[in-house]
Amino acid sequence: MPMDHAELTTEQVLKRDIPWETYMTTKLITGTGLQLLRRYDNRSSHRAALLDDDGPAYVRVFVGILRDIIKEETIEYVLALIDEMLSANPKRARLFHDKSLSNEDTYGPFLNLLWRGNWFIQEKSCKILSMIVSARPKNQEGITANGEASNSKKQFTTIDDVLKGLVEWLCAQLKKPSHPSRGVPTAINCLATLLKEPMVRSSFVQADGVKLLIPLISPASTQQSIQLLYETCLCVWLLSYYEPAIEYLATSRSLPRLIEVVKGSTKEKVVRVVVLTLRNLLPKGTFGAQMVDLGLLQIVQSLKAQAWSDEDLLEALNQLEDGLKENIKILSSFDKYKQEVLLGHLDWSPMHKDPMFWRDNITHFEENDFQILRVLITILDTSSDPRALAVACFDLSQFIQHHPAGRIIVNDLKAKERVMKLMNHENAEVTKNALLCIQRLFLGAKYASFLQA
Numbered sequence: 001m002p003m004d005h006a007e008l009t010t011e012q013v014l015k016r017d018i019p020w021e022t023y024m025t026t027k028l029i030t031g032t033g034l035q036l037l038r039r040y041d042n043r044s045s046h047r048a049a050l051l052d053d054d055g056p057a058y059v060r061v062f063v064g065i066l067r068d069i070i071k072e073e074t075i076e077y078v079l080a081l082i083d084e085m086l087s088a089n090p091k092r093a094r095l096f097h098d099k100s101l102s103n104e105d106t107y108g109p110f111l112n113l114l115w116r117g118n119w120f121i122q123e124k125s126c127k128i129l130s131m132i133v134s135a136r137p138k139n140q141e142g143i144t145a146n147g148e149a150s151n152s153k154k155q156f157t158t159i160d161d162v163l164k165g166l167v168e169w170l171c172a173q174l175k176k177p178s179h180p181s182r183g184v185p186t187a188i189n190c191l192a193t194l195l196k197e198p199m200v201r202s203s204f205v206q207a208d209g210v211k212l213l214i215p216l217i218s219p220a221s222t223q224q225s226i227q228l229l230y231e232t233c234l235c236v237w238l239l240s241y242y243e244p245a246i247e248y249l250a251t252s253r254s255l256p257r258l259i260e261v262v263k264g265s266t267k268e269k270v271v272r273v274v275v276l277t278l279r280n281l282l283p284k285g286t287f288g289a290q291m292v293d294l295g296l297l298q299i300v301q302s303l304k305a306q307a308w309s310d311e312d313l314l315e316a317l318n319q320l321e322d323g324l325k326e327n328i329k330i331l332s333s334f335d336k337y338k339q340e341v342l343l344g345h346l347d348w349s350p351m352h353k354d355p356m357f358w359r360d361n362i363t364h365f366e367e368n369d370f371q372i373l374r375v376l377i378t379i380l381d382t383s384s385d386p387r388a389l390a391v392a393c394f395d396l397s398q399f400i401q402h403h404p405a406g407r408i409i410v411n412d413l414k415a416k417e418r419v420m421k422l423m424n425h426e427n428a429e430v431t432k433n434a435l436l437c438i439q440r441l442f443l444g445a446k447y448a449s450f451l452q453a
Helices: 010-014 020-025 031-042 044-068 072-088 090-097 108-116 119-134 159-175 183-194 198-206 210-216 223-239 243-251 254-264 268-281 287-293 296-304 311-331 334-343 355-382 386-402 406-412 415-424 428-452
Strands: none
Touching (some): 031 044, 044 072, 044 090, 044 108, 072 090, 072 119, 090 119, 108 119, 108 159, 119 159, 159 183, 210 254, 254 287, 268 287, 268 296, 268 311, 287 296, 296 311, 334 355, 355 386, 355 406, 386 406, 386 415, 386 428, 406 428, 415 428
């Protein structure tokens, strides 16, 4: 029974006996190629020495086979050889950029195999291509593949083609994996390396790839899922340096998910990469306000109390704590409060229970003919969210307490009947705050405060 190609291992593939002589007879490999392959095939224990002596020549033969031969078993075998040589020493990826290969299109065959082959071929091609791309000389951008002469007649695959092609394949894997359990982890693993490239970040955002990462940001328990979570968060961290990606993260559910992960994770490397991401996002757009609302400050303070060995993590936690405290100061302002009320998104954010906020901002409530008070009273009528109802009652009681004519104004706006209805609400938080508001309305601020105490 033939083995499922998806479950093949490099070790199994390397046990094959490939009839290289047949390929030479049909001129698919040269005589020199045949000699190199025989030497390499029969001396597995001496392969490192052979690569040290003649690495670029082997790369030329391997790439030629992947380009010219279509038999799957042979392609799998050569990919397994390359995978073995790079796994033993990742620095060998530099051999693909040797000057002697300047007339070879070393990227093209791997890029084609991403879409053509079975899972073994796709996975190995992706892994090898990612390593080769990452090892290219730093001055090699855009125009050429391996520094070949620009007047060359040959059609070469440029680095731009490679990066765009890789991103396209990786996004396809995240949407519809070729392998049920390995498609997504393979794609994320390669992205965690490739997103260091500015061009990949740009292509990934343009391909709408950011939204494909969000569902993967969730607390993990098994070893495999922790590694996948870590590499996903690593991708988000790399994207947090790129403005267009930040805009996308801001409109997605990424922040609550990241906070959920950091709150529940015990793996230091996961906590570290999420904290570094949050530190990057803190000053951007409305992230600071959202972090305060999601209670990140308390989580950071509790993380600081744990024994972490990583100094970068401790420094990032301190910076995050300072930044969040600064944000709370800024956010405890009337503009933030007004936005919360007008959107109807009432929650126990810090300013509601801050006496300083009420003292400093009480006159703002008179603006636009008591617009904010009117909206609070409308919320009592229309909202079905117990939290919003409780906060609205509490805020009305604070207005009565801090405004000299608070009781009269709230009575004039017909709030009393609406609040009294809520005293029979099924939610205890609502009834408690409705009662406080009614006490203030009937007894005045001084007596209600005495009762509350």
